[in-house]
Amino acid sequence: MRLKTALLGAAASMVLAGAAFADRGTDGELKLTFPQAVSIMNPYLSGGTKDIWASSMVVEPMAGIDPQGNLIPKLAVEIPTLENGGISADMTSITWKLKPGLLWSDGTPVTADDAVFTAAYCMDPAGGCSQATKYEGVKSVEAVDASTVKVTFEAPKPNPYTAFVGALSPILQKKQFEACTGAAAPTCTDANNMPIGTGPFMVTAMTINDTVALAANPNYRDAALPAFATAVIKGGGDAEGSARAVMETGEFDYAWNTQIPPDSQAAMTAAGKGQFVVAFGTLVERLEMNTTDPSPDLPEGERSTAKHPHPILSDIKVRTALSKAIDRSILVEVGYGAGGKPTCNVIPGPDAWASDNTGCIAQDMEGAKALLDEAGWKDSDGDGIRDKDGKKLHILYQTTVNPIRQDFQALIKDWWTELGVEVELKAIDPGVFFGGDPGSPDTFQKFYADVEMYANNSDTPDPEVYLGQYQCKNAPTPESQWQGENINRFCDPAYDAMIAELAGTTDIAKRQELAKKLNDMVTKDSMIVVPLVHRGTLSAHSNTLGGVVMNAWDTELWNIADWYRVK
């Protein structure tokens, strides 16, 4: 009898164990590695992607974005739209409703006050909030009741999904951050490193710029998730080392941003322990053409300003010829492998927003030469370099110090030299190039060169803000302390008018059509921007990790709650 009871007990416990298989915390530890270590877990005080992705495991917004670029509810019950009344008919307000029964990881309820506080926290001018653009144009954020938040805008906003949408704009706990507003924001080290959140994980320990240790959030809204009991993010080293730790030694389950040379990608995949995954967002490596004269002979304050049009590149034929001479497929093969594809667009995705412009993909050296001949650039003295009116066709081509970019420079220089263009290369420390110091001659905004190369992207699937960069008023000038995003000094009233039209258009199909037109205006119609490679983010995950779905529109860890151990 006793034996029978014991056996029954054993059987029962086995059944229980079987049921527990799908329960929270049954899959042990999830190990992630980032080539850049996490500095802070509060996305409002960091601009670094590494910090924002890491914090997305802990703090969550009302809505996230799925891999197709569609909004998905996170803390909200549903996505507010015009149809369901969540967005007011005049498009000046949006109302979010929280899911019922939401709890913070410390067990207290999530209320509308937390969202109101978060908006005030980021909108405080003394706080130096790095996601302030998410709250731009917001007039007020108020709690209608304990679970309803109404965001009112100063003017009608066709795209109101900015505040509380995506990993850049999560909701913080009011109780934890109440004493940390304004100038006090950076001093709250504990709160900034160990924020209380609603996400699948919570921080248990953090060493700055090294490791974040996390555990499953006991109050996560889905009782069966996450499958992992603990998680750790180890940072530091380089992309190669991170990729190796997943693909070759199997020490880690997931490595973010493993952008390594194509031959290394192939060698590591051959080890058979993991796989590379890629997501294509809007990141485009491009050549930017200077429409103004950067000549050092001009007085300081007039160099690279609209006062002096560029003596060579003002001619569209020259710009087109330079683009035609480039073989983008070779660039991809050399620099990015699976992590890139050739493109002619500034807006390469999402598909519904991307123009069908592929005219630049095929290299056309003869066509390029003919265009230069037509433009009057001929090699009159037989030295292999074209000239016109006694002036050599000389181009200063700058970019940042980066092995792939230097490869690109060398290849492009070869093609342009074949074309009869004298090319001078320059590589600048990225800290200086992107640093924006108005006193430095080497910033990308100052653009004291003829052509420069870097990558840029839109941080939302809707590219309105991103395309707005090329308006006349955004050109960096001495008066604007060399700040501004229109670094080509492109100025076309028709473009500015269309941007205004886009801002007032609410119909999504119409918006997409306008975005495509705007994209074509700065690329194939004017060759002001010469896109080269559509860059994806390349990450690696172990074959024993299941559930990974790459996402280019939001945090890559957007569905980390659903990840599991493949048994």
Next chain:
Amino acid sequence: MLTFTLRRLLLAIPTLLAISLVIFLLVDLAPGSPMSEIPLTVPPDVRQRMIEAMGADQPVFVRYVLWLRQFFWVEPAQVINHWFGTDFAAGEQRILSWQSRSPVFTVIGQRLPQTLTVIGTAYLVGILIALPIGIYSAYRQYSVFDQLGTLFAMIGFSVPTFFSGTLFIIIFAVWLGWFPTKYDTMMEVTDWESFLKQLRQMALPVLTLGLANAATISRYMRSSMLENMVQDYVRTARAKGMREKTVVLKHVLRNSLIPVVTVIALGIPSIFGGAIITENLFGVNGIGAALILAIHASDLPMVQTLAFIFAVLIVVFNLIADILYGLLDPRIRYD
């Protein structure tokens, strides 16, 4: 000796102040901006507000004086508060890293133990390898062992750690799978098993650095031994009929160690300074890795504080080396 020490200590104060100003100006004048790692999608006015929140827009001398005050008053006050429960300098801003927005000394406190264990062990291992090689190489000059020792030292000198480290990773971690490639800084040694695990993860960085250290020290040891081997007192000792072991290990070694000890003492600040490349390669979150990260991010308070601490250590250990020299060699008197 005491007057000498005191005089040197007093002299160190203006030296260090001058060093701190030079470092501050150098770091400040170096190109780069703390905003350079912020994505391009963040507009200029938001960047400007972020810079203002950091205090990075203040004139350089205001920031320097503020830093001096924070370093010499606010931070020590924090330590005293911690020890004695007092309340000095309450509410005053500590030195905050621009990168992580947390106090620089918290970061240093988190990282120093890792640096001391890994780099310290590597230094110790280096010494333990170097001394026997140096002694025996000198004793059997031009023998096969000496040639091999020279070869070893040349390799240690000329192969940079980023190469030898990667080589070790590929051989011992990827092919053989004996050791991990990433250092787990959260691990605590609580029992025998975790101790072994700690040893395994320390193996590769210690090996990489230990070889480089051993190369330098073994050369010093060898040349110092050679110098002493031909001295008259050695011949006298042999003539007295002493055993070879006593002659070499007692008479020659003791005298040869004097300059080597100084070299070893002078190398100690570099243990605190960490090893930028090795720490980065193996993911050891030490001081060296912190320094390079801070330099990349133009995190001025962090770079300034670390560089100044290194300067203090170098000045102090120079003094210690001088004093040790006097203690070991009674012929040298500073008074």
